[in-house]
Amino acid sequence: MLINDGGIEMRVTVFGATGRTGRLFIKKALLKGHEVVAFARSPEKITFQHERLTIIKGTLSDIDAIEKAVKDTDAVIELIGAVSEGTANIVAAMQKHNVRRLIALSAISHQDALDKRDFQRALINGIVKLTMPKLVKEVSKAAAIIRESELDWTLVRVPSLKDNGSSSYVKVGSYGRGEVGFQLSRADLSQFMYEQLTDQKYIRQAPAISS
Numbered sequence: 591m592l593i594n595d596g597g598i599e600m601r602v603t604v605f606g607a608t609g610r611t612g613r614l615f616i617k618k619a620l621l622k623g624h625e626v627v628a629f630a631r632s633p634e635k636i637t638f639q640h641e642r643l644t645i646i647k648g649t650l651s652d653i654d655a656i657e658k659a660v661k662d663t664d665a666v667i668e669l670i671g672a673v674s675e676g677t678a679n680i681v682a683a684m685q686k687h688n689v690r691r692l693i694a695l696s697a698i699s700h701q702d703a704l705d706k707r708d709f710q711r712a713l714i715n716g717i718v719k720l721t722m723p724k725l726v727k728e729v730s731k732a733a734a735i736i737r738e739s740e741l742d743w744t745l746v747r748v749p750s751l752k753d754n755g756s757s758s759y760v761k762v763g764s765y766g767r768g769e770v771g772f773q774l775s776r777a778d779l780s781q782f783m784y785e786q787l788t789d790q791k792y793i794r795q796a797p798a799i800s801s
């Protein structure tokens with residue numbers, strides 16, 4: 591990690607780099623002076639180039655490619671959340687190469703001890719469970735793998751994502767306490783993930799966030 595101009599320049603590896611939030615995150619990190627390693631199964635979807643951007647092609651079962659992407663990085667951003675085999679491989683690669691900081695996406699369905707009962711959340715989760723049962727199971731498995739790891743993890747629990755809107759203030763808290771809502775813009779998600787690179791507050795925690 592390099593210290594420069596009062597800021598911290600980091601090498602950050604991004605999984606889910608080709609997605610809508612992934613691309614926003616990469617542009618932000620590059621703009622702020624960081625070095626970015628983008629892991630992608632379809633690198634052609636990243637249509638911009640930068641001298642501090644490295645793209646590594648691979649699938650989430652390609653252990654060699656995952657290790658190459660995480661080796662010597664300062665932090666890993668995981669914007670997939672529902673491919674538990676991939677999460678297991680990323681966590682194992684990080685542990686092998688002594689990379690500690692993992693900021694990973696999770697979802698509204700993932701329960702945290704600080705949550706209280708919430709009718710609207712229960713309704714949303716009920717519908718998602720009915721329509722996408724496999725997705726819900728994968729989110730739960732992926733989160734359990736991260737929680738059981740020795741890493742400095744943060745599980746960022748998100749509701750429904752939308753493209754429009756960027757607030758200057760992202761709500762952070764637990765469900766059932768009136769602290770967070772049920773809509774989140776990808777710009778706000780990307781901003782919150784970015785802030786976690788230098789913020790220790792949510793290490794080994796699973797904050798729920800909303801716009």
Ligand SMILES: NC(=O)c1ccc[n+]([C@@H]2O[C@H](COP(=O)([O-])OP(=O)(O)OC[C@H]3O[C@@H](n4cnc5c(N)ncnc54)[C@H](OP(=O)(O)O)[C@@H]3O)[C@@H](O)[C@H]2O)c1
Binds near residue numbers: 672697
């Ligand atoms: N849409 C919602 O309301 C919502 C709600 C909660 C959570 N999420 C999750 O939040 C994340 C970010 O959302 P987004 O809308 O910005 O993402 P997105 O545009 O849908 O992109 C998803 C990213 O994950 C990658 N990915 C998905 N499955 C993969 C797999 N099996 N192997 C390798 N890469 C895989 C995609 O790679 P390719 O480009 O190669 O496909 C892409 O980079 C997503 O993972 C999504 O599932 C979404």
